[in-house]
Amino acid sequence: MDEFKKVIGQLISLFHQLMKIEEVKLQAAAGNHVGTVEDCVTQQQALLLKLRGLEQARERAQAKAGYAGMQFRQILEKVQDSEREELYQLFDELSREIQMFQEVNEDANQILRTNLHMIDKTLRDKTANTYNGEGKSETNTRHMTSRRV
DSSP: HHHHHHHHHHHHHHHHHHHHHHHHHHHHHHTTOHHHHHHHHHHHHHHHHHHHHHHHHHHHHHHHHTTTOOHHHHHHHHHOOHHHHHHHHHHHHHHHHHHHHHHHHHHHHHHHHHHHHHHHHHHHHHHOBBBBBTSSOOOOOSSSSSOOO
């Protein structure tokens, strides 16, 4: 069970790191600092790989402790009273870190979508051509050349 608790602690730390990077990305996106946004994405990609590894380690440690396939609430119901409080605190902290990350991530993604929309609008205004999903021009301009000879 100690290995399981250790992995949960590592997950908490990882989501805390992800949230910090996401906050930087949010500020960078709001300030149109593309290079900083790219750096944040690169850092997050590395941490997401680490997250996958920690998830596998959690599953192994959970199975080793005899709680394979169980959700955290189910584990809390099965553990002894002496461990329940410590596990509850760990699960609660992990849940808070994940929730805070998701909130900041949603905000950053909304700003990035808005920025991309503005870039797309600017490009359309400059080129005066818009295209539909089939790659055909949606402008109503006609060419001045005749194909008849």
